Amino acid sequence: MIPEQLRKSLEARVAHAFSAREAAVDVMKDLQFHYGWLTDEAVGEAAEILGLSRLQVEELATFYEMIYRRPVGNKMIHICDSISCWNAGYEKILDHLKARLGVEVGGTTADGQFTLVPCCCMGRCGDGPLISIGSTIYDHLTPELVDQALEIERLSGTAAPDHKGQA
Amino acid sequence: MEQVLFRHNRPGRVVTFKEYCDEGGFNALRKAISEMTPNEVQQAVIDSGLRGRGGAGFSTGRKWSFVPRDLPGPRWLICNCDEMEPGTYKDRVLLEHNPYSLIEGITLACYALGVRHAFIFIRRGYEKAANNLARGLMEAKEAGLLGQHILTSEFSVDIDLHLSAGRYICGEETALINALEGKRPNPRSKPPFPATKGLWGGPTVVNNVETLANVPAIIAKGPGWFKGLARNAEGAGMKLFCVSGAVQNRVCVELPIGTPLREIIDGPCGGMKPGTKFKACIPGGASTQFLTPEHLDVPMDYDTVAKVGSRLGSGAIIIFEEGCCLVAATLNLITFFARESCGWCTPCREGLPFVKEVLTRIEAGGGEERDIEILREHVKYLNYTFCALAPGAMAPLDGLLRHFEAELREHIVQHKCPFK
Known part of the structure; x- marks a missing residue:
């Protein structure tokens, strides 16, 4: 069950749209922010609010890179593996991250703090190699800077809204 | 300016x-x-x-x-x-x-x-x-x-x-x-x-x-x-060029349409990274064909870049230096496209992972001569799709086959990546 306030804000978003399903991505993002990932319950709630079937929501949820249909850590670590970051040596950064976190790609750390996934080009191709942790970008990375970034993010604790636009 | x-x-x-x-x-x-x-x-x-x-x-x-x-x-x-x-x-x-x-x-x-x-x-x-x-x-x-x-x-x-x-x-x-x-x-x-x-x-x-x-x-x-505003007679206006790869400064600059590639690299980018030499570049984002040193004086405009077999695309110039393996670079690009394929059209959904497999094998030293023909065929297959992004996905491979077939063959003959 979602709080009444969240339901109201989602319904207001839908009311602003030309057609209800236009708001689907916004609704999924907000529900994901609430639950930490897009749970089965959230899929049902999105379907109800958007006037879609669960299957129609599923069809959208599984398409987008930033919608998670499985439990993820407190913060997502995205590492860009596209051509400019490849050219800048992202593979070394990825190996370092895997070793430091003790996970493979797609894995969540034992303490539930981080999930590590590759992602496609972040549109910062002059600044690679780079990662995002939650909503923060760390660029021009070296293994030492990765360690610093992880330290900062561990200390800052709670999840940052990486899957929720602030606009 | x-x-x-x-x-x-x-x-x-x-x-x-x-x-x-x-x-x-x-x-x-x-x-x-x-x-x-x-x-x-x-x-x-x-x-x-x-x-x-x-x-x-x-x-x-x-x-x-x-x-x-x-x-x-x-x-x-x-x-x-x-x-x-x-x-x-x-x-x-x-x-x-x-x-x-x-x-x-x-x-x-x-x-x-x-x-x-x-x-x-x-x-x-x-x-x-x-x-x-x-x-x-x-x-x-x-x-x-x-x-x-x-x-x-x-x-x-x-x-x-x-x-x-x-x-x-x-x-x-x-x-x-x-x-x-x-x-x-x-x-x-x-x-x-x-x-x-x-x-x-x-x-x-x-x-x-x-x-x-x-x-x-x-x-x-x-x-x-x-x-x-353009540098060439047929061109019009300015263009944002965003550069990444082996240059001194990876910058986003606004320059007249028709500015030659060489001037972009030597000017705002401050030249190649110290100790490196230009080998190739992708002039307009991941879905464009490689250009080589012989193209450095091509004016960066739509028709002039098209004439040498590539595209101005988005103006995203990615520079590769001598010693960089372009088979590996193409493999990275194809891996991206294979993952991002929406899956609707068969040639794209099935073709890209297959090409990725072939390139992976070649890069690892297990390639065979006939693989080159297989790759060449697949460049053509991707034209049979709903959207232009599928043929675009094959552009780097097309460029690799046209300009760097020798490098591809070297991988096959030596049974390993010659750059490793």
């Missing part, structure tokens, strides 16, 4: 609404509404020679002219800010410095097209750009430059932001339309083209950020002035 899009930029921060207005901002909109008919605005954009800056390079004014004006029901304008073509970051740099040229450009386009409601479709991860736009839209509205009865005229426009959740295919215009409608963003079969049947079945224009942001200057200073 004269700057059009970057004219209002301030180092390290976004220009303010007041600064933009003090420097002549929104004067083009005033001029259009008070002195020009919608058709005259469209004609000015046609005459300016402005071509789509997202990658396809089609004449912007002509694209607008395909929209039927006599159909009942609303028409739509969508600004494509789903900048996910690897290597491309120009629209982000522009919007992080100045959201107002785009807002004014969209408003002018809506005036020309008779559109009442426009959307800006923004990729995930561009929150700063989105925040700048959201604030800019509010400021423009408060100043009477957006919303109902703009500048007390009969002309009204609203602009909505749509924040995506990340997927390369959303940048394809018909996939983007499906995404905006809240449908699974697979591309649509064309025809019908969006100009006649797009968003919610209505006539729709989809234009890139940089394209629309050029429109205010064209209207303010005239199409002749804009056309004359």
Whole structure:
């Protein structure tokens, strides 16, 4: 069950749209922010609010890179593996991250703090190699800077809204 | 050098609404509404020679002219800010410095097209750009430059932001339309083209950020002035080039269309990284063919780059140095496209992973001579798809086969990557 306030804000978003399903991505993002990932319950709630079937929501949820249909850590670590970051040596950064976190790609750390996934080009191709942790970008990375970034993010604790636009 | 899009930029921060207005901002909109008919605005954009800056390079004014004006029901304008073509970051740099040229450009386009409601479709991860736009839209509205009865005229426009959740295919215009409608963003079969049947079945224009942001200057200073900015006679206007790879400075700069590649590398980029030599580059984002040292003096314009077998694309130049394995680079690019394929068309969904497998084998030393023919065939197969992104996915491989077949064969003969 979602709080009444969240339901109201989602319904207001839908009311602003030309057609209800236009708001689907916004609704999924907000529900994901609430639950930490897009749970089965959230899929049902999105379907109800958007006037879609669960299957129609599923069809959208599984398409987008930033919608998670499985439990993820407190913060997502995205590492860009596209051509400019490849050219800048992202593979070394990825190996370092895997070793430091003790996970493979797609894995969540034992303490539930981080999930590590590759992602496609972040549109910062002059600044690679780079990662995002939650909503923060760390660029021009070296293994030492990765360690610093992880330290900062561990200390800052709670999840940052990486899957929720602030606009 | 004269700057059009970057004219209002301030180092390290976004220009303010007041600064933009003090420097002549929104004067083009005033001029259009008070002195020009919608058709005259469209004609000015046609005459300016402005071509789509997202990658396809089609004449912007002509694209607008395909929209039927006599159909009942609303028409739509969508600004494509789903900048996910690897290597491309120009629209982000522009919007992080100045959201107002785009807002004014969209408003002018809506005036020309008779559109009442426009959307800006923004990729995930561009929150700063989105925040700048959201604030800019509010400021423009408060100043009477957006919303109902703009500048007390009969002309009204609203602009909505749509924040995506990340997927390369959303940048394809018909996939983007499906995404905006809240449908699974697979591309649509064309025809019908969006100009006649797009968003919610209505006539729709989809234009890139940089394209629309050029429109205010064209209207303010005239199409002749804009056309004359280019370095080559056939070219028109300025272009944002965003460079990455083996150069000293990886920068995003605004230069005249037709500037030779060599000048971009030696000028704003400060040359190659110390101790490295230019081997090849991708001139216009991940879905364009490699260029080689013999192409360094090619003017960076749509037709001139096409003539040497590649595309100006988005103006995202990715530089590779001597000693860099281009089979491995192509494998990285194909891996990206295989992962980002929306899966709708068989040649793309099945073909890209297969090509990835073949390239992986070659790079690992297990390639065979016949693999080269297999790769060559697959370049052709990807033409049989709904959208242009599938043939685009094969462009780097096509370039590899045309310019670096010897390097590919070297992998096969030596049973290993010769660069390792």
